[in-house]
Structures are given as C-alpha cells and as structure tokens.
Amino acid sequence: MAQQIHRLVVALGLALTLGLFAPQAMAQVNPTAQSVTEEALFNALGNGGNVTGRITIPDAHAGQLIAPENRAWAALQGDTLHTISIWAVIGMVALLTLFYLVRGKIRIDSGMSGRKILRFNAIERFAHWTLASTFIILALSGLNIIIGRTVLLPMLGEGAFGTLSAWGKVAHNFLAWPFMVALVMILVLWVIHNIPNKVDLEWIKQGGGLLKKGVHPPAKKFNAGQKIIFWAVVLGGAALSFTGVMLLFPNEVASFADWQFYQTIHALTAAVLSAIIIAHIYIGSVGMEGAFDAMGSGEVDENWAKEHHSLWVKEVKGEAASEARPHPAE
Ligand code: HEM
Known part of the structure; x- marks a missing residue:
C-alpha cells in the first residue's frame, strides 16, 4: 500500500509538472502528507476519480490515464480470478490423487482379449491431437501470465523468463487459430454421438462404474461422462475463442466495460475448462487401462x-456382420 501511494504521488507529481491537471484541483489536498490516501487524491482531482490528459494521437481512449471502474476490474482480475484459476487446478489435481489412492487404476476386469476394434480413424485422431496440443500450450502460456512472475521468475531468472514469456505470448496469439479449426472438426465429427439419451441416465445412476470394480453400465460410442466433457470442450472452447478474438482485436470492442467483460469470461472459462481437462487427461492416460490406445x-x-462401450461394440459388430453377409442380389 505504502509503495502504491508512493508511486501514485510520484505519478501525480510528474503529471503536475507536465501541466496535465488543473492546478485548483490539487490545491484541495496535500499529496505529500503522511495520512493522505489514494482515494482522497483521486477525489481531489474531481471528475469522478478519472485521471485524463491531453493527447495528440487519434485514439481518444489513450488520454484516459486512470478510471475508477478499471481499477475495480483490475482488483477482480488480479485477486479473485487468479485465485479461482489456481484453486480450480490444484483442487482437481488433489481430487484425482484422492481418487487414485481410493480406486487405483481402472483395469480391464476380463483382461486383454488380444482382438482389436477400430475406435477412432486418422482424421478423428488428427483433430483430437491438434485440439489437445494447442489447448495445453494455450493453457500453460495463459497460466504463465497469472503465476509466471511469482513461480517461474525466481526459478529461471529475468532473461530466461522474459524469453519464455515473449514466446508464450506469440504462441498464445497464434495457436488460438488451429485450436479453433480443431474445435470445429471435433464438433462436426462427434456431435452425432454426443446427443444425450436414456442410456446416459442409467450410466450416471451407476456412477459410470468408476467407483466400483466390476460395474459396467452400458454405453454407446460416448458415455454420459464423455458427453459432459465433449460439451464442456465445445461450449467452453467457443466462449474462449470468441472472447479471445475480441481481446486480440481490442479496437473492435465497443467499450472498456465490454473488453473487461470478455477478459473476465475468458479467464473464468479457461480456469474451469483446464480443471475439467486435467480429469480427462488422467482418465485417458494413467487412470484407465487400455483407454489411451483409442x-x-x-x-x-x-x-x-x-x-x-457395450452398445457401441454391438453396433460395430452388427455392421461388420451385415457387411460380411452376402446380399440377396449378389
Ligand atoms: C495428453 C492429453 C490427452 C490425452 C492423453 C487424451 C486422451 C483421450 C482419449 C484416450 C480419448 C478417447 C476416449 C475413448 O476412447 O472413449 C479422448 C477423447 C477426447 N478428448 Fe482427449 N486427451 C488429451 C487431451 C485433450 C484435450 C486437451 C482436449 C480438449 C481441449 C481433449 C478433448 C477430448 C474430447 C472432446 C474427447 C471426446 C470425448 C471424450 O472421450 O471425453 N483431450 N482423449
């Protein structure tokens, strides 16, 4: 706080020297007094606490040095959203660790058969891995913006951290585009398998069989849990994409308030989706025997x-059997 007041006093002093503010406004408060508060200084400036100056470039917004509503948003962004993001990730990792300790790795109860079924073709896998790799880099480079200075800077030093963050920013700006392409691809490829149906209710009632050994509720190509992941990725990814593009082109956004709204939605969605994806990565890799092969x-x-996916196997086998059977006309 003392440091902030000090900085503010210096800034105001500078501004005064440059003649940006009306001298009569400053006459109401002594900026060097020990008891002066930031708020008192802003109030003394009048104009609702807005600090503005004269500029000669066309962008009129640039003349607004400080606006009270921006400061409220900065506090929300700097404290609340960062805390939510960090706890969403740590909370999910803790939950999964607990799940692993209680349930262990989910094994194939009947053991491997040695027979294989094609689950995802090359196009589906290409779309998935493009989406996955870009999302992971976007999430990590986004996380660096939040906690990089606290966590990485002391470990890497200024030079390496600066280089890493500069590349992180470039990656974040450019990988957003292949992420969006892959998002549209998985939507087109998998939407038909992700429409909720009655089978999902039974799957949910049985906890997906995840909690108890030997319980295997029926499911088609995607079970209810996967459908939740799918829609979270599609809707969350769409929200991230739209708000992200708005943030990339801030001049297209109507007002500061809109920009701040997009920024808040972007940060919140990223936090929630990252936590969900950590759970997905766990189940798709170390958490379940045989899942990664898909x-x-x-x-x-x-x-x-x-x-x-018992019902899906029946569908696939049914198709295979009917393909093998000679058609009457043949
Ligand atoms: C190293 C990271 C990842 C691994 C190991 C992984 C693994 C898998 C596996 C094995 C499946 C197929 C599951 C099945 O056969 O039923 C799958 C599906 C899927 N993955 Fe990933 N994945 C990863 C990252 C991601 C990321 C980052 C996203 C999205 C941002 C994502 C989105 C999806 C979606 C939407 C599906 C289909 C729905 C589902 O099965 O939950 N994956 N993933």
Whole structure:
C-alpha cells in the first residue's frame, strides 16, 4: 500500500509538472502528507476519480490515464480470478490423487482379449491431437501470465523468463487459430454421438462404474461422462475463442466495460475448462487401462470396448456382420 501511494504521488507529481491537471484541483489536498490516501487524491482531482490528459494521437481512449471502474476490474482480475484459476487446478489435481489412492487404476476386469476394434480413424485422431496440443500450450502460456512472475521468475531468472514469456505470448496469439479449426472438426465429427439419451441416465445412476470394480453400465460410442466433457470442450472452447478474438482485436470492442467483460469470461472459462481437462487427461492416460490406445493407435482391445462401450461394440459388430453377409442380389 505504502509503495502504491508512493508511486501514485510520484505519478501525480510528474503529471503536475507536465501541466496535465488543473492546478485548483490539487490545491484541495496535500499529496505529500503522511495520512493522505489514494482515494482522497483521486477525489481531489474531481471528475469522478478519472485521471485524463491531453493527447495528440487519434485514439481518444489513450488520454484516459486512470478510471475508477478499471481499477475495480483490475482488483477482480488480479485477486479473485487468479485465485479461482489456481484453486480450480490444484483442487482437481488433489481430487484425482484422492481418487487414485481410493480406486487405483481402472483395469480391464476380463483382461486383454488380444482382438482389436477400430475406435477412432486418422482424421478423428488428427483433430483430437491438434485440439489437445494447442489447448495445453494455450493453457500453460495463459497460466504463465497469472503465476509466471511469482513461480517461474525466481526459478529461471529475468532473461530466461522474459524469453519464455515473449514466446508464450506469440504462441498464445497464434495457436488460438488451429485450436479453433480443431474445435470445429471435433464438433462436426462427434456431435452425432454426443446427443444425450436414456442410456446416459442409467450410466450416471451407476456412477459410470468408476467407483466400483466390476460395474459396467452400458454405453454407446460416448458415455454420459464423455458427453459432459465433449460439451464442456465445445461450449467452453467457443466462449474462449470468441472472447479471445475480441481481446486480440481490442479496437473492435465497443467499450472498456465490454473488453473487461470478455477478459473476465475468458479467464473464468479457461480456469474451469483446464480443471475439467486435467480429469480427462488422467482418465485417458494413467487412470484407465487400455483407454489411451483409442487415441494412440486408434484401435482398442475388444474386452475394454465391451466393458466401457457395450452398445457401441454391438453396433460395430452388427455392421461388420451385415457387411460380411452376402446380399440377396449378389
Ligand atoms: C495428453 C492429453 C490427452 C490425452 C492423453 C487424451 C486422451 C483421450 C482419449 C484416450 C480419448 C478417447 C476416449 C475413448 O476412447 O472413449 C479422448 C477423447 C477426447 N478428448 Fe482427449 N486427451 C488429451 C487431451 C485433450 C484435450 C486437451 C482436449 C480438449 C481441449 C481433449 C478433448 C477430448 C474430447 C472432446 C474427447 C471426446 C470425448 C471424450 O472421450 O471425453 N483431450 N482423449
């Protein structure tokens, strides 16, 4: 606080010297007094606490040095949103650790059959990995903006941290585009399999079989849990994309208030989606035996498929059987 007041006093002094403010406004308060508060200084300036100056460039906004509503937003951004983001991530990691300790790795109860079924083709895997890799870099470079100075700067030193952050910013700005392309791809490829149906209710009632060994509620290509992930990614990704583009082109945004709104939605959505994705990555890799193959080679073990997506296996096998059967005309 004392440091902030000091900076403010210096700034006001400078501004005064440059003749930016009306001298009669400053006459109401002594900026060097020990008891003076930031608020008192702003009130003394009149104009609702807005600090403005004269500029010669066309962008009139640039003449506004301080606006009280911007300061309220900066506090929301600097404290509340950063705290929510950090706790969302730490909370999810703690939950998953607990889940792992209680439940352990989810195994294929009937063991591997050795027979494979194609689950995702090359286009689906390309879309998934483009989405996944860009999202992870976007999330990490975004996280660096929030906690980089506290966590990484002391570890890396100014030079390396500066280089990393500069590249992080470039990556964040440019990888947003392939992320959006991949988002549209998965929407087109998978939306048909993610429309909620009655089977999902039963899956949810049985906790997806995740909590108890040997419980395998039926599911089609995607179970209810995956549908939640899918829609969170699609809707969250769309919100991130729209607000992100607005932040990339701030001159297109009508007012500061809109810009601050987009920024808040961007930060909140990123925090919630990152936490959800951490859970997804856990289940798709170390948390469940046989799951990674679906996005690795594209082929899963038949017993894994029967345990987690029994109705989908029937559909696929049904199709395979009807394809193998000779048609009457043949
Ligand atoms: C290293 C990171 C990741 C791994 C190991 C991984 C793994 C997987 C696997 C194995 C599947 C297929 C599940 C199945 O066969 O049913 C899958 C599906 C999916 N992944 Fe990922 N994934 C990762 C990152 C991401 C990221 C960052 C996103 C989005 C931002 C994402 C979005 C999806 C979506 C929407 C699906 C389909 C719905 C679902 O299965 O939940 N993945 N992932």
